Amino acid sequence: xxxxxxxxxxxxxxxxxxxxxxxxxxxxxxxxxxxxxxxxxxxxxxxxxxxxxxxxxxxxxxxxxxxxxxxxxxxxxxxxxxxxxxxxxxxxxxxxxxxxxxxxxxxxxxxxxxxxxxxxxxxxxxxxxxxxxxxxxxxxxxxxxxxxxxxxxxxxxxxxxxxxxxxxxxxxxxxxxxxxxxxxxxxxxxxxxxxxxxxxxxxxxxxxxxxxxxxxxxxxxxxxxxxxxxxxxxxxxxxxxxxxxxxxxxxxxxxxxxxxxxxxxxxxxxxxxxxxxxxxxxxxxxxxxxxxxxxxxxx
Amino acid sequence: xxxxxxxxxxxxxxxxxxxxxxxxxxxxxxxxxxxxxxxxxxxxxxxxxxxxxxxxxxxxxxxxxxxxxxxxxxxxxxxxxxxxxxxxxxxxxxxxxxxxxxxxxxxxxxxxxxxxxxxxxxxxxxxxxxxxxxxxxxxxxxxxxxxxxxxxxxxxxxxxxxxxxxxxxxxxxxxxxxxxxxxxxxxxxxxxxxxxxxxxxxxxxxxxxxxxxxxxxxxxxxxxxxxxxxxxxxxxxxxxxxxxxxxxxxxxxxxxxxxxxxxxxxxxxxxxxxxxxxxxxxxxxxxxxxxxxxxxxxxxxxxxxxxxxxxxxx
Numbered sequence: 244x245x246x247x248x249x250x251x252x253x254x255x256x257x258x259x260x261x262x263x264x265x266x267x268x269x270x271x272x273x274x275x276x277x278x279x280x281x282x283x284x285x286x287x288x289x290x291x292x293x294x295x296x297x298x299x300x301x302x303x304x305x306x307x308x309x310x311x312x313x314x315x316x317x318x319x320x321x322x323x324x325x326x327x328x329x330x331x332x333x334x335x336x337x338x339x340x341x342x343x344x345x346x347x348x349x350x351x352x353x354x355x356x357x358x359x360x361x362x363x364x365x366x367x368x369x370x371x372x373x374x375x376x377x378x379x380x381x382x383x384x385x386x387x388x389x390x391x392x393x394x395x396x397x398x399x400x401x402x403x404x405x406x407x408x409x410x411x412x413x414x415x416x417x418x419x420x421x422x423x424x425x426x427x428x429x430x431x432x433x434x435x436x437x438x439x440x441x442x443x444x445x446x447x448x449x450x451x452x453x454x455x456x457x458x459x460x461x462x463x464x465x466x467x468x469x470x471x472x473x474x475x476x477x478x479x480x481x482x483x484x485x486x487x488x489x490x491x492x493x494x495x496x497x498x499x500x501x502x503x504x505x506x507x508x509x510x511x512x513x514x515x516x517x518x519x520x521x522x523x524x525x526x527x528x529x530x531x532x533x534x535x536x537x538x539x540x541x542x
Numbered sequence: 543x544x545x546x547x548x549x550x551x552x553x554x555x556x557x558x559x560x561x562x563x564x565x566x567x568x569x570x571x572x573x574x575x576x577x578x579x580x581x582x583x584x585x586x587x588x589x590x591x592x593x594x595x596x597x598x599x600x601x602x603x604x605x606x607x608x609x610x611x612x613x614x615x616x617x618x619x620x621x622x623x624x625x626x627x628x629x630x631x632x633x634x635x636x637x638x639x640x641x642x643x644x645x646x647x648x649x650x651x652x653x654x655x656x657x658x659x660x661x662x663x664x665x666x667x668x669x670x671x672x673x674x675x676x677x678x679x680x681x682x683x684x685x686x687x688x689x690x691x692x693x694x695x696x697x698x699x700x701x702x703x704x705x706x707x708x709x710x711x712x713x714x715x716x717x718x719x720x721x722x723x724x725x726x727x728x729x730x731x732x733x734x735x736x737x738x739x740x741x742x743x744x745x746x747x748x749x750x751x752x753x754x755x756x757x758x759x760x761x762x763x764x765x766x767x768x769x770x771x772x773x774x775x776x777x778x779x780x781x782x783x784x785x786x787x788x789x790x791x792x793x794x795x796x797x798x799x800x801x802x803x804x805x806x807x808x809x810x811x812x813x814x815x816x817x818x819x820x821x822x823x824x825x826x827x828x829x830x831x832x833x834x835x836x837x838x839x840x841x842x843x844x845x846x847x848x849x850x851x852x853x854x855x856x
Contacts, residue, residue: 257760258661265657269670272732275685276673278696282688294699356583363572363579371580378591382789382837384810385830388817389594389601392608412586443575472678474792479818490680494796497684507688514681525676529669536672536736 276522283307283515287322287508306512310496322508329499331516333484334492338517340403341477341488342470345410350463353417354455358447360418361425362433372422379415383475391479401483410470417462424458425451461535464528468521489517602828607821619828629829631804632812635719636788639808642723643787648780650727651734652772656764658735659742668739671732679729679792686725687712687797712798715805722793722806730786734779741775742768781844785837809833 282290286301293300305322308314312330314322359365360372390409399405428451436446452459474490481487487495496513500506525532602619604612623629654671674682689696690711698708711721745768753763769776791810794800800807800815807815809829817826 261657261661264653265661265667268654268657269667271728272670272674275682275689275728278689279685291694294694295696352582352586355579359576359579363576365573365576366570368576375583375587378587378595380838380841381591381595382785382830382834384789384813385598385827385834386591386594388813388823388827388830389597390590391817392597392601392823393589393594395608409586409590412590413583415587415591418583443572443579447579468676472676472680474678474680474795475814478795490678493678493680493684497687497796507691507694510684511688514684518677518681521676521678522673525669525673529672530665532676533665533668533672533736536733536740 279511279515279518282508282511285508287504287506290507291504306506306508307516309506309509310512310516322506329492329496329513331489331492331513334487334489335516335520337403337481337486338471338489338520341406341481342467344403344407345470346463346466348407348411349414349417349466350459352411353413353462354421354452354459355447356413356418357421357425358443358451361422362428362446362451363443375413375415375418379419387476387479394480400480401486403486405480406477406486406488409476414466417466420462421455421458424455428454457531460528461531464524464532465535468524471521493517598827599831601824602831604824604827606823606827608823609821612824615824619825622825623828623832628804628807628812629809632807632809635805635807636790636809638719639723639790640784640787642720643726643790644780644784646723647727647731647734647783648776650731651738651779652769652776654731654735655738655742656768658739668736671735673732674729675733677729679726680796682725682729683793683796686728690721713802715802718798718802718805722790722797725793726787726790730783734783737779737782738772738775741772741779744775745771777844777847781840784840788833788837788840 281297281299283306284299284302284304286303286305289300305314305318309319309322310329310331312332356375360368360375394400394405394408397405399408432450433446436450441449472490473488474494477488477491478494481491493513497510500510601612603614603616605615605618606612658667658671690698692698692708692710692713695711697711701707701709709717711717749767749771750763753767758766789810790808791814794806794808794811795814798806800811810833813826813829813833816822816829
């Protein structure tokens with residue numbers, strides 16, 4: 244990529260300005276994360292007095308205790324909380340359950356389908372694949388309304404099954420993504436395995452899946468992040484406390500905070516708890532995720 | 543179209559295999575295996591994509607409150623839509639959002655991509671740029687809701703240093719949509735920038751070398767070479783992001799909830815309200831179908847543009 248700029252350029256004014264611009268962009272990108280952190284560790288009652296203090300105001304873990312249900316209601320109210328019982332441990336568990344099951348099922352079933360589309364020969368294959376891809380065009384809201392009716396009729400409102408089922412079997416994108424990689428695998432390996440008497444099940448589990456570790460991992464990470472961050476569907480079908488996921492809980496928590504002096508510290512502690520697992524996931528797999536972006540966009 | 547359900551009985555299989563045209567070594571041979579491998583995905587596809595698409599289209603011609611079976615009422619929902627000022631308002635607000643969001647985001651993304659392309663290959667820089675995209679909309683909305691608070695928000699404190707009076711970003715009907723749009727620009731610009739960045743890398747270096755030999759300035763090179771060669775990628779990026787931004791919901795639901803005075807009641811939010819707070823499911827489905835149609839048109843325009851660009855890099 245850098246073929247054009249391989250020659251070592253002089254330190255020019257333009258280049259310096261460009262670096263400054265990039266630096267400002269990075270600050271703008273990171274600042275909200277820092278502000279979330281700074282506020283979460285602040286004492287809520289002291290916050291209004293120090294609106295631009297760069298460090299936490301009267302550093303305390305009070306907000307986290309409040310949000311995780313570790314402080315009494317009186318304590319919480321004294322610190323500017325709503326006094327309503329919240330327990331983000333529970334929502335954290337629910338998010339983990341939903342995102343994990345969705346990811347495992349969706350990636351596995353999509354891989355099976357991708358195998359059928361990439362490695363098997365059967366009449367009508369390309370037409371069926373085109374039909375699957377066409378579904379990418381349908382905006383989620385359009386299928387969401389009837390899906391809600393279906394889940395309701397099945398009696399699955401406020402159940403994990405209701406939240407998980409629509410995404411558990413496949414997404415057109417996941418199949419498309421894996422198919423691309425499966426197509427690139429050398430046929431000779433497969434034929435050699437067949438001569439050895441391997442069936443399609445063994446080729447799939449013993450050859451294709453192990454050889455596609457990287458794309459499968461990438462897809463799994465992206466699916467996990469999407470599922471973890473999803474708001475609309477769990478908002479519709481998972482309102483009850485026992486299945487409420489973090490994103491939905493955040494919305495509820497926000498509407499519970501008193502209007503006069505909102506519990507900003509508590510709110511930021513809660514958002515931090517909701518975002519932290521994804522931030523950790525990202526730090527661990529930054530390179531893989533960043534490199535996949537070019538691919539996922541350019542179809 | 544529905545080839546999966548057209549599977550011939552197994553008795554035909556060996557027969558068909560023999561009769562297969564030359565070149566197809568195994569004829570129908572893999573069909574049975576393929577059906578097994580496709581079974582779960584097809585189940586999900588039919589139950590949660592195909593069936594709801596058909597049912598949604600049907601529901602749009604009914605009156606349906608979720609409590610009683612849907613009652614067919616012809617074009618009544620569509621007639622009502624034409625006369626519903628809230629619908630037109632929602633459409634207008636959405637378009638305003640899309641224009642601001644896409645305009646700002648595209649310019650910034652191209653700028654960021656160019657900066658990265660010319661300055662650094664650092665994976666860290668790319669990762670930082672992408673970070674906001676990986677955090678939930680809800681989280682992003684709440685953080686900005688706090689930072690943009692009219693009284694104690696850090697942004698207004700910052701503005702006051704320049705003598706600017708506090709702005710009620712979410713409470714002022716003129717500011718509300720640009721604010722929501724700006725928040726989502728912050729979340730998505732890095733992602734879009736990486737798409738553009740990937741596009742930049744496909745431009746062959748000899749094009750630039752030729753420009754350098756001709757003594758083209760950096761600015762001229764950008765406008766006359768980079769941008770035109772980037773067009774296919776830009777068209778693709780524009781449409782993908784546009785389809786996404788027509789479906790803005792989370793940010794509005796968490797911050798303004800359609801207010802102040804309908805200023806941010808975008809189409810997605812209006813559909814949601816109709817369906818789930820007033821149980822006006824038929825009407826909501828009709829509006830969703832119209833949104834579907836709008837997005838389909840956007841996609842078709844994209845295909846046209848893409849085709850027109852095919853010969854750009856001969």
